[in-house]
């Protein structure tokens with residue numbers, strides 16, 4: 283297997299050029315534009331390497347592009363298992379603070395800069411190049427290969443991979459998708475619970491506060507108690523692998539969104555704050571919600587005038603991929619052969635589209651080209667080393683899995 287890295291290095295120029303051309307198509311989401319151009323481009327590449335392609339359109343919104351999912355298949359045998367590799371092709375918008383034009387790729391100091399380089403266009407180039415290398419060597423993999431290129435990951439993914447999975451348009455025995463890079467592989471993600479706690483008071487003229495009931499005051503007492511809960515959560519820790527101690531703990535952010543109050547001389551009759559609670563796999567959103575409600579109830583007991591409502595804005599349970607005896611051990615061997623390092627499984631703090639496969643019980647690994655850790659940030663980049671190594675790892679994986 284050692285020669286994969288050598289073969290990839292021989293095609294380094296084509297690999298970087300492919301990643302660059304993908305970056306040049308600004309598939310900015312929201313609102314989700316240039317999707318047709320992107321799918322045309324990837325589809326032509328797929329056909330050039332002999333893959334059969336199908337387009338699945340999930341939606342045609344009034345604004346932006348049609349939500350096109352592209353699936354490319356290499357069927358090697360009817361009774362074989364299928365390896366599915368997903369990459370999303372949309373990118374988040376770029377700010378004015380970039381040093382260079384975010385959609386004109388720049389190669390500097392062993393890095394490829396551009397919006398979406400790490401998240402996750404370099405990965406699309408890696409996947410396509412891995413397949414091309416196998417084709418060039420006339421290697422027939424022991425699995426069927428299914429590649430998906432999906433939109434809308436940056437806005438929740440309902441029209442992307444979630445659509446393909448829910449409609450049973452893709453089929454996977456093993457799944458590989460967005461995740462960590464280098465010596466870490468993502469094997470799951472934390473859960474989340476987003477709440478809005480809305481306090482009701484009674485407005486009155488600012489010169490006669492006793493005629494009203496200040497919703498902001500009640501909110502502050504409640505917020506102080508919620509901060510106390512946030513500190514207590516710091517003592518919990520997951521037993522699953524993580525990249526850092528912070529990742530091992532549940533978390534709670536209070537006040538990401540605060541609203542209420544209209545004017546300096548009016549007693550606020552309404553006031554609200556948000557809660558962003560992240561859960562380790564040992565927790566459930568039901569229990570986390572209960573915990574927060576208990577804290578709020580205790581505040582109300584001490585201050586009977588407080589009135590509030592808790593609204594669940596979003597909730598998702600944590601997921602951890604089921605581990606089988608084939609996929610993870612083999613992937614980790616491929617990583618060791620290329621990087622000469624032992625692969626470490628780790629939870630991600632945020633969810634990726636891979637969660638849809640994980641929920642179905644499909645052994646899944648989140649591993650994609652990285653080296654920058656600057657997804658969504660200004661001056662996003664990937665290291666060219668990671669691009670080459672990941673391409674070699676994918677080549678070896680597809681070649682040896684069965």
Ligand SMILES: [Zn+2]
Nearest residue numbers: 401402435460
């Ligand atoms: Zn992404």
